[in-house]
Amino acid sequence: METLLNTALFDALYAQGYAVVPHFLPEFLRDALYTEACTLYHNQSMYQASIGQGPNNQVAIDIRGDFIHWLDGSTPAQKTFFKLMHAYQQHLNRIFYLGINNYEAHFALYPKGRYYKRHWDNFHGRGNRIVTTVFYLNPQWHAEWGGQLRLYAQDEQTVLEEITPQPGLLATFISSEIPHEVLPTRRPRISIAGWLRRN
Ligand code: OGA
Ligand code: MN
Numbered sequence: 001m002e003t004l005l006n007t008a009l010f011d012a013l014y015a016q017g018y019a020v021v022p023h024f025l026p027e028f029l030r031d032a033l034y035t036e037a038c039t040l041y042h043n044q045s046m047y048q049a050s051i052g053q054g055p056n057n058q059v060a061i062d063i064r065g066d067f068i069h070w071l072d073g074s075t076p077a078q079k080t081f082f083k084l085m086h087a088y089q090q091h092l093n094r095i096f097y098l099g100i101n102n103y104e105a106h107f108a109l110y111p112k113g114r115y116y117k118r119h120w121d122n123f124h125g126r127g128n129r130i131v132t133t134v135f136y137l138n139p140q141w142h143a144e145w146g147g148q149l150r151l152y153a154q155d156e157q158t159v160l161e162e163i164t165p166q167p168g169l170l171a172t173f174i175s176s177e178i179p180h181e182v183l184p185t186r187r188p189r190i191s192i193a194g195w196l197r198r199n
Helices: 007-016 027-042 076-096
Strands: 018-021 067-070 102-110 116-119 129-136 149-152 159-163 170-174 180-182 189-197
Touching (some): 007 018, 007 076, 027 076, 027 189, 076 189, 149 170
Antiparallel strands (some): 067 102, 102 189, 149 159, 149 180
């Protein structure tokens, strides 16, 4: 499993500010996490995500349309997932001296037609999110279903890459360097978005 934490990933992060690793999650783990997310959604344990901090916090589905549920490490699959992310954290700290000491992650489900407009996960480096991770959990995905993650250069205009949410794929980037958006999806799109933080 850790074999995909290889030099190509860290080379790409260093050179471009982002990296894409197909099939990062082993199939058993992707499948277990997918099943958990589906169950949470059907049990109405996911809630509409919001935008903005503090008094500006609001639900605005015309900007951000996903339902989320924060992982708490309470299931075997989540424990395995957090172990894997701890290994990623240690590699990042050893290679780039990032001083990351925390990881938070939520399941996300974008129903048909939903999207997340262009945004920064850490605007001007003012927040404590250092590295973003997004894992895609659907057992299959076709490009014509939409839902691509579009990465932009810091000018917020130049498109760097459009990532189709393939099963088990990891998209990871420096949170203060890569504005990005989720294009409208034509199928329910299930993922785990997470942030390695320095508190
Ligand atoms: C986010 C986000 C990207 C994705 O949750 O902040 O940008 O591809 N997610 O789901
Ligand atoms: Mn984001």
